[in-house]
Amino acid sequence: MTQRTILHMDLDSFFVSVERLKNPALIGKPLIIGGTSGRGVVASCSYETRKFGVHSAMPSRLAKRLCPEAIFISGDMESYSKYSNKVTEIINDQSPTYEKASVDEFYVDLTGMDRFFGCYKWATELRQKITKETGLPISMAVAVNKLVSKMGTSEAKPNGQREIPAGEEKPFIAPLSVKKIPMVGEKTSSQLFSMGVKTIRTLREIPPKYLEAEFGKNGLVLWNKANAIDNSPVEPYHEQKSLSTERTFHEDTTDIVFLKSKLVSLTEALAFELRELQKLTACVTVKIRYSDFNTLTMQKHLPYTASDPLLIQTVKDLFNKLYDKRMLIRMIGVRFSHLVNGSPQINLFEDTQEMVSLCQAMDWIKNRHGTELIQRAIGAKDILTPKLSLINYGLKRTIKSTY
């Protein structure tokens, strides 16, 4: 395989930066974006708050205790994606092949550009251009693969840049903590710590078969990462593999009627999204998280469909099968996978003419005037019971990978 050159760019505390652009008075002040209610989590936080130990994905309540002076903003997904798209446009204009890994993260494949521009110089210019045109701070690193460039970026932050020349990637990552390896989360790192493995250097020296015995298949992946091996390509286009949505409640609940109505409205909204994308699903998954964070999922395969009544029925059936304990539920979610492009097939006996026309008319209204305007009465319940209204609508809602 020829030597590759991969650039990774990551917008620094992206949501915070956008809020500061909109309101310069916030510059220099500790700022936390995230759910402000009891159950909310930190989506993004400024560097001022990080000194106090605040980090993203931390419960907002804890962040408030650590840093009481911080200004809390609940966040505005729409403007974040607007700014994200601005950055994407600049990168799209300039670069040969790029991958938008998330709302604030990009990979660019610069392989072969060395002969003409000098990759690092080119990347530096791109970074300056982004900062100049959007006003957003961005960090970057250039390395031989996606893994090392991503780790390089996190070392370069905030608002910095870094080049890891070919051949130096192993020494570069060796002294870092195993926590810095992407995909190594709380669980894996504490397991490694308990094994006495703190730095990547130590991890690298463990024979892969021991890691496999300890972590299964992931052990080998981990060993590869510790050795700076990552052959994954920069993928400009992501097949949308699944569509999912979930809701965490203000208060844990066992109210079956409420839970069911919530499921219906989630499914209805997701099914509409499915039809808007002109897709069909062949696999429905329902997820329940109990108050003790015990999370269960159950899925069912069905013939390709996007029809509301069928999907709602399937989701209800799955929920009934899955929820057998009378335990408090913290979160429920619905996911459609095995997606394929197409429109739903009408059935001669099961779909009556009135039902088909009604569904089409509802879709037309949702498309023209917004999805909140019309929905099934059972799903519209939370309007009547404000106490159990939802949090984190924008932030929790996830689409696995976007176009």
Add this chain to the structure above:
Amino acid sequence: MRFIISSSALLKQLSGISGVIASNPIVPILENFLFEVKETTLIITASDMQTSMITEMDVESKKGGSICVPAKILIETLKNLPEQPLTFTIDEETYSIEISSDRGKYKLSGENATDFPKAPVIKGGDALEMPSDILLRAINMTLFAASNDELRPAMTGVFLNMTDTNVTFVATDGHRLVRYRRVDIASDANTSILIPKKALTLLKSSLPSDNTLVKLEFNTSNAYFSFNNTKMICRLLDERFPDYENAIPVNNPSKLAIDRSEFLNSLKITSIYANKTTHQVRLKMAGSELQISAEDIDFSNEANERLSCDFTGDDMEIGFNAKFLLEVLNTMDARNITVNLSAPNRAGVINPSEQLKNEDLLMLVMPVMLNSYA
């Protein structure tokens, strides 16, 4: 027990009924043919519990008896032997079978004939007679539309409705439907039966294509087809067939008249470019032009064809699963067909532009729900 028989004649009879034998039967005895010799007649039975086929042939024999013969070994043997008389000698004590040919001897062990399940006998049922070629045509026209979905057993067969003026064969899987009616056959039984797909598939391959009379006898649980020296007994599906007559839309103001083979060819080509899972194509009708298009976004594949046709009605765009349409058009044999439509979310009803004498053929395909604002 001992008999002499022509190898090729036996193979021919066995091939006609061996389709019944399941590859992995519920009870091992069903891996056998049941051979029964009565005077100079050999009766051979194959069964899978649901369906049994019985055929008769003349043999040279002095002593009668019965035995179960392993089907696979017997057929393989016969396939590899040139035409010649074979002598079967069976020891009914040990169930051993010896086949002698010009070249040598083959020994295999059979099983006790009394273990073979008895085919049900129909008493006091109704009867219907029709020429074999008509029954064959009815099966050919309808069978493809029957469902394979075991969760909806009512649709896994062909519905046969008999009145004193006509008989009607109907098959559907909810996405397409075929109704084949004969007005030259009638029964005073005024009843209906639901024949499973497997039985009809077997009949299809063993029915002669001439006008030999096929006799159908049936009661509420079994049907009995007999023709020439072959009989088939099948258990009927005990399910309620959906109310198809009310589901077929009658008021279809838009009519598309088109050459069947031209339409078929265009669909074949465009569907190559459709999504490989959903096979969706769009038909757009305006004036005297039919536009067929398909696309597969994942691969940036796209196809567009224009055909001249005779269309009356308001301009319309309707989506179909090309596979369903292709099956329908492939099965029909009329030169020109008419597609009757009312709305993009309602069925397309396809007729031959001119029905053959004594028959009334209707095929229906359900569309896919295109969103109108896209």
